[in-house]
Amino acid sequence: MEKGWKMKIxxxxxxxxxxxxxxxxxxxxxxxxxxxxxxRKRVKQAMKDLEYHPNILASxxxxxxxxxxxxxxxxxxxxxxxxxxxxxxxxGHELGYNLVICNTDYDGDKExxxxxxxxxxxxxxxxxxxxxxxxxxxxELIKREIPVVIVARDFxxxxxxxxxxxxxxxxYIAANHLMELxxxxxxxxxxxxxxxxxxxxxxxxxxxxxxxxLNKNFEYxxxxxxxxxxxxxxxxxxxxxxEDDRPTAIFACNDLLAAGAIQEAKELxxxxxxxxxxxxxxxxxxxxxIDPPLTTIAQPIxxxxxxxxxLMVSIISGEKKEKSxxxxxxxxxxxxxxxxxxxxxNTY
Amino acid sequence: MEKGWKMKIxxxxxxxxxxxxxxxxxxxxxxxxxxxxxxRKRVKQAMKDLEYHPNILASxxxxxxxxxxxxxxxxxxxxxxxxxxxxxxxxGHELGYNLVICNTDYDGDKExxxxxxxxxxxxxxxxxxxxxxxxxxxxELIKREIPVVIVARDFxxxxxxxxxxxxxxxxYIAANHLMELxxxxxxxxxxxxxxxxxxxxxxxxxxxxxxxxLNKNFEYxxxxxxxxxxxxxxxxxxxxxxEDDRPTAIFACNDLLAAGAIQEAKELxxxxxxxxxxxxxxxxxxxxxIDPPLTTIAQPIxxxxxxxxxLMVSIISGEKKEKSxxxxxxxxxxxxxxxxxxxxxNTY
DNA sequence: TTGAAAGCGCTACCAC
DNA sequence: GTGGTAGCGCTTTCAA
Numbered sequence: 001m002e003k004g005w006k007m008k009i010x011x012x013x014x015x016x017x018x019x020x021x022x023x024x025x026x027x028x029x030x031x032x033x034x035x036x037x038x039x040r041k042r043v044k045q046a047m048k049d050l051e052y053h054p055n056i057l058a059s060x061x062x063x064x065x066x067x068x069x070x071x072x073x074x075x076x077x078x079x080x081x082x083x084x085x086x087x088x089x090x091x092g093h094e095l096g097y098n099l100v101i102c103n104t105d106y107d108g109d110k111e112x113x114x115x116x117x118x119x120x121x122x123x124x125x126x127x128x129x130x131x132x133x134x135x136x137x138x139x140e141l142i143k144r145e146i147p148v149v150i151v152a153r154d155f156x157x158x159x160x161x162x163x164x165x166x167x168x169x170x171x172y173i174a175a176n177h178l179m180e181l182x183x184x185x186x187x188x189x190x191x192x193x194x195x196x197x198x199x200x201x202x203x204x205x206x207x208x209x210x211x212x213x214l215n216k217n218f219e220y221x222x223x224x225x226x227x228x229x230x231x232x233x234x235x236x237x238x239x240x241x242x243e244d245d246r247p248t249a250i251f252a253c254n255d256l257l258a259a260g261a262i263q264e265a266k267e268l269x270x271x272x273x274x275x276x277x278x279x280x281x282x283x284x285x286x287x288x289x290i291d292p293p294l295t296t297i298a299q300p301i302x303x304x305x306x307x308x309x310x311l312m313v314s315i316i317s318g319e320k321k322e323k324s325x326x327x328x329x330x331x332x333x334x335x336x337x338x339x340x341x342x343x344x345x346n347t348y
Numbered sequence: 349m350e351k352g353w354k355m356k357i358x359x360x361x362x363x364x365x366x367x368x369x370x371x372x373x374x375x376x377x378x379x380x381x382x383x384x385x386x387x388r389k390r391v392k393q394a395m396k397d398l399e400y401h402p403n404i405l406a407s408x409x410x411x412x413x414x415x416x417x418x419x420x421x422x423x424x425x426x427x428x429x430x431x432x433x434x435x436x437x438x439x440g441h442e443l444g445y446n447l448v449i450c451n452t453d454y455d456g457d458k459e460x461x462x463x464x465x466x467x468x469x470x471x472x473x474x475x476x477x478x479x480x481x482x483x484x485x486x487x488e489l490i491k492r493e494i495p496v497v498i499v500a501r502d503f504x505x506x507x508x509x510x511x512x513x514x515x516x517x518x519x520y521i522a523a524n525h526l527m528e529l530x531x532x533x534x535x536x537x538x539x540x541x542x543x544x545x546x547x548x549x550x551x552x553x554x555x556x557x558x559x560x561x562l563n564k565n566f567e568y569x570x571x572x573x574x575x576x577x578x579x580x581x582x583x584x585x586x587x588x589x590x591e592d593d594r595p596t597a598i599f600a601c602n603d604l605l606a607a608g609a610i611q612e613a614k615e616l617x618x619x620x621x622x623x624x625x626x627x628x629x630x631x632x633x634x635x636x637x638i639d640p641p642l643t644t645i646a647q648p649i650x651x652x653x654x655x656x657x658x659l660m661v662s663i664i665s666g667e668k669k670e671k672s673x674x675x676x677x678x679x680x681x682x683x684x685x686x687x688x689x690x691x692x693x694n695t696y
Numbered sequence: 697t698t699g700a701a702a703g704c705g706c707t708a709c710c711a712c
Numbered sequence: 713g714t715g716g717t718a719g720c721g722c723t724t725t726c727a728a
Contacts, residue, residue, distance in 0.1 A: 010721055021699040026723055033724095034697055056468045057405045057414070058721035061704045066405070068448070068469065076437065077633070082430035089424065089451050093458075098465065100416070101449045103437050110441075117446065120404045121416065230636065259637045266639065285425070288578065289607045291614065291639040358705055369715040374707060381708090382713055406705035409720045 009050045018046035029054055060122055069312060070118035071101045072111060072130040075227070079284040080254065080301070081129060084152065087305025088127060095313050097124070106131040106224050115141070125312050127151055131193070131224065147315040151308045152299070153195055161315060163307045163326045167195045170297045170330035171202030171251075174279050177295075177332055178249045179210055182341035183277060187218035187240040187247035189233060189257050196221070196253045199281065203251060218247050233260020241268055241276070248341045249277035255284045258294055262337065273339035283333050292336035300328050357398050366394035377402055408470055417660060418466035419449045420459060420478040423575070427632040428602065428649070429477060432500065435653025436475060443661050445472070454479040454572050463489070473660050475499055479541065479572065495663040499656045500647070501543055509663060511655045511674040515543045518645045518678035519550030519599075522627050525643075525680055526597045527558055530689035531625060535566035535588040535595035537581060537605050544569070544601045547629065551599060566595050581608020589616055589624070596689045597625035603632045606642055610685065621687035631681050640684035648676050 011029075015022040020039055027033040028043045035043075046052070060066045069092060073081045089099050100123060102114040111130055115137055118126070125147030132138055132150070135158060141148050142160065150162040178186055188203065190196040200221075204214055220236045233252060237260065240247055250265075252258035258280030262272055270276045272292055280287060283298035307326050314320040359377075363370040368387055375381040376391045383391075394400070408414045417440060421429045437447050448471060450462040459478055463485055466474070473495030480486055480498070483506060489496050490508065498510040526534055536551065538544040548569075552562055568584045581600060585608065588595055600606035606628030610620055618624045620640055628635060631646035655674050662668040 008721095012721080022722080023699050023701095023724080024697090027698090030723080036697060039697080053464065053468045055409075055470070055721055057408055057470050058704090059723070060405050061403075061409060061706090061721080062723045063704070064723075066469070076424070076434040077427075077431045079425075079427065079430075082427075082433075083425045085430075085449075086424040086451060089449065093450070098448050098450065098469070100446050101433075101437065102441070102446065103434060116401065120401045121414070121446070122403065122405050256637075263637075263639070286634060286637055289604075289611075289634055289638055291611070356705095360705080370706080371708085371715050371717090372713085375714090378707080384713060387713080403705055406720090407707070409705080409722090410707045411720075412707075 009052050011052075011054070013050055014043065014046045014052050017050060018043045065124045065316065066122050067096055068098045068100060068121070068123045069309075070114070070123040070126045071099050072104050072114055072126065072128050073101060074104055074106050074130050076101065076103055078256070079286055080152075080282045080299070083284060083301050084129060084305055087302050088151075088308055089305075091306045091309035095309060097309070097313070104130040105227075108134060112137060119146070124316050125149070127308055127312060129153065147312060149308055149311050149315070151304060153193075155194075159323045161311055161323050161325065163304055163311060163328065164195070165299050165304070165328045165330045167198035167330075168202035168205070170281060170299075171199035171204075172206045173202075173330060173332050174199070174251050174281070174297050175203040175206035177334075177338065178251065178277060178279060179206065179212070181249075181277060181338060183247075183249040184212055184341075185215065185218070185245065185247045185249075187236075187250045188214065188220070188253070189236045189250065189261065190219075190221045190253040191226075191257075192221050192224045199253050215245075215247070217243065229254065229256035230260040230263070233257040234264035235260075237261040237264040238268065241265060241270065247276075249279070249338070251279050251281075253281050255280040255282045255287050255294060255296055258296065258337075259286060259290050262290060262292075262294070273337050277338040277341070279338055287333070287335065295335045295338040296333055297330045298333045299330055303328055357400050359400075359402070361398055362391065362394045362400050365398060366391045413472045413664065414470050415444055416446045416448060416469070416471045417657075418462070418471040418474045419447050420452050420462055420474065420476050421449060422452055422454050422478050424449065424451055426604070427634055428500075428630045428647070431632060431649050432477060432653055435650050436499075436656055437653075439654045439657035443657060445657070445661070452478040453575075456482060460485060467494070472664050473497070475656055475660060477501065495660060497656055497659050497663070499652060501541075503542075507671045509659055509671050509673065511652055511659060511676065512543070513647050513652070513676045513678045515546035515678075516550035516553070518629060518647075519547035519552075520554045521550075521678060521680050522547070522599050522629070522645050523551040523554030525682075525686065526599065526625060526627060527554065527560070529597075529625060529686060531595075531597040532560055532689075533563065533566070533593065533595045534597045534599055535584075536562065536568070536599045536601070537584045537609065538567075538569045538601040539574075539605075540569050540572045547601050563593075563595070565591065577602065577604035578608040578611070581605040582612035583608075585609040585612040586616065589613060589618065595624075597627070597686070599627050601629050603628040603630045603635050603642060603644055606644065606685075607634060607638050610638060610640075610642070621685050625686040625689070627686055635681070635683065643683045643686040644681050645678045646681045647678055651676055 011022045015025045028040050104110045129151045222232045250261050265276050280294045280296035283296045287294040287296045359370045363373045452458045477499045570580045598609050613624050628642045628644035631644045635642040635644045
């Protein structure tokens, strides 16, 4: 029979060409069983000649891995998440996995749909960078023994695999940096996410240690579905800055929010950092793009991506049986948006 | 037999529960054949009761679609691509498709590897946003009748499905905008990509119409693998601006490059746009983040994503047999980085 | 060291 | 209308 160029070539073709059974071919593909060097060589040659590539779906049907991981992420257009996805994909590629990436927009229904769909597609596991404020679905997965690792979002009192930074510490560092510069009256802008609440908690804790207290007028926790961070950052900043006892510094819980804060402040005639200090969070690429370059709390995005995939693979391979949690440390990246507070600077 | 909570439930379980054959179940799943309402209802109920979800891989083995598309993209961390990926995913989701996203870094070997791998995984088609300066692999796919659509990258003399903007026109618009403002001496910064070369061609064409000519000292085409656009933008800008006959405006072929240009110019003491006009390309979110907000040539990213998936699906479904190419139009988004050139402004 | 054969979960053709 | 059955391409006993 003529093997046309379009014919999909299967294990049978290889077997025929190498004059062995498909069982033998399968064994050399998977390096299992005992095959003599001679046959092995012959089979390999046949595979090469025919440009044979095993159909992964068929083998998955037999219980093998699909070598595909589902990544649920709130919003790829958000630099933090796209950079994280990038890193996870990089490491996945190194380890032989592909990523199905899904945007959830913090929408529970979408999360459900994707989880279910990717399950049907037999992904080997899920990386969840999504909101999942609701633990039910995650528990369901775990009960069904599907590998799950949560990233950038910790569930302190729940037994899941997770990699995240110490958000509390991040907030703590931010506050201390600002206080060291002499700021006492600080405004904060956050989102209604666990991680952001932790950052605030750390922030407040640091304040507390110095006998300071956050002015509730200068605390804003925006709705999770307000997607335009820049706008929100601007609005809040305007509100804060127009008050008589306006803050001398702002802690924004992500870089985008900080960008908005800076834009608005400048537009209102404030000089940054002379009249107002701003500190962000995440250290995404936009921190270096805005002017002045943003002082921010860095999440080690690359390491996070790496750790996530490594953890995932160790779970899949079964070498990690108990749940484990890796916590990375945030760090202060000083750039140009924070400066020592001087009394005179408050009246510009 | 006790159906444990972990048992994977199959079409057989449904058949048993509904007291029909698996053939019948299959028919109600796929809405094929003739099934009486009574049985249909019974089967559906059984599926619901058992929380049955068909194994997509198994049906794919039988020649059905995997409902998964491979997306090859140079770099998810680049805002243009992450925003595009976001839009493609959105539309894919609406149409019932998932996306396997792969970063290629314009690396031919990675492109090959991914193409081959995703092929094994039986994706229904490929969206290529990657470099693919080399057409061979694409031709190979097409010959094998695998649906392919190219995005943000046109192959004018080659018959492929593609959606892209008119890059020539984009460059043309940019040049005209600058010339209308009185600029005659303009520097350009581009990458060594087809799209960028087209933009330059359009740019030069416009110049030509006005009897102007690009000073070759102020033209730079950076290597495709130089990944740090900001840095490159800065370096070139410094070089240009330190010349005696320095340009009064810069056309950067993407927003990141423009961001670098602006940073450097400001650092050298130039006021933007008073002493130097800068125009970018893409209109990514960073255009609104930098200061001053960047005037740029917008690519309609959302429409592009939509068109790409729509085209892909129409190819898969077989309703589009001939190749087709959709060209979207770029548009000028005026913000704050371009301004009329005044003679005095050249000596600040 | 090799191969025959029994599936994996599903679809589709052909009988009844 | 419904069901039996032959695969899809692969892995994995179990015999030879």
